[in-house]
Amino acid sequence: MRKINVSRIRDVVEELCLKANFELRKDILDAIRSALKKETHRRAKDILKTLIENAHIARTNSIAICQDTGMVFVYIEIGQDIRLTGGNLRKAINDGVRKAYSRGYLRKSVVSDHFFRANTKTNTPAVIVTEIVDGDKIRIAVSPKGFGSENKSRIKMLKPTASVEEMKAFIIDVVKEAGPDACPPFVLGVGIGGTFDMASGLAKRALLKPIDSVNPDKRLARLEKELTKEINSLGMGPMALGGKTTVLGVNMLEYPTHIAGFPVAVNVSCHATRSASGIL
């Protein structure tokens, strides 16, 4: 049985938090660059250029891409042949987040409770999801998620007899409602199926997938493509000031569901969708 000390996980989480906040994902940057080539709207082009310039400044100066350095979502897949040693896993992950947000001059945006809203001053706790998988490896993905877009995310429990068109209409409505507040062009994570909580968990995880990857499920791959096209024909554009670029990518994940249900969750994410991952 492979042993891994949780201090190694702490260190990886720290590095991934810094990387995610300073270095815009390559797939996102590539998508912005290719959108700029296709864009004809003058203001849209100007904004897309500033996004590229901003990513460059952030990376060069190790300054946060966006001041909303988010509440940190940590998704960790642990091989079942691993034994964790050296302490508590959740504490180790939160220690990594705390260190990164202090060392990296990142904003501490987490409040302890909803009524007194006292800042924890460490940006912890993170939202931690653990998954037990086969093997003896650990895969850690970290995503600092801003709340301008998180606030615009929605879930709908559709009727089991609802058509694919109805599902698409809901997703497009979420985009329209998100508008400028959520900083388009967006990345959409869509979770379909499971239960109420499962669907939103899938939507969140879908945001971790590269937007230039092709969905292995052919039906979902086609839906992602269709939705991208339809959303980009809305004319919203960057910051909803007009243009062809409203969404950079749509990623879907699916799970079996109940005969009476058809949950669909849309996790809206901004043009500064941030994540980084590593394997131990």
Add this chain to the structure above:
Amino acid sequence: MTKKNITTPVTRDALGALKAGDEILLSGVIYTARDAAHKRLSDMITTGKRIPLDLKNAVIYYAGPTPPRPGRAIGSCGPTTSSRMDAFTPALLKLGLRAMIGKGDRSTEVRRAIRKNASIYFLATGGIGALLSTKIISAKAVLFKELGPEAVYRLEVRDFPLIVGIDSKGRDIYDKARRKKR
């Protein structure tokens, strides 16, 4: 499009010439304030207390920056969603607040109050806090310091790039988009 240069303090006259959609470069002094600071200011106004910030012709920027690295004025500093401040805005405009900077749409009440008080709402591009930080020369927490990133900071900006979202006549850059949504 040529960008107009605007300097603080912004007067009614300077704003009168600006139209929704105009692009400007703002220089001078602005103050950050977001959710928690707005709530506190609003509570003071409601309970008849004098607010510890001179709003006459002032500019408020809806933002909560990241901390500065040593030797730098400020960290990443882009706009946050303005609509969360809508409920508090008309009362601040009444006290002389001249301009607001944020991202996104405003409520009908805010649009009306902007027209009534001949003020203005500017849009800053969201998600480019690193780039916008290069336009900020100095920053100092001046009020509600215990709120950390939500404190009120006095910022000195140079050529801060903005778009007029709602002008002093109440014309709104998002009008067209709003009609389309319906």
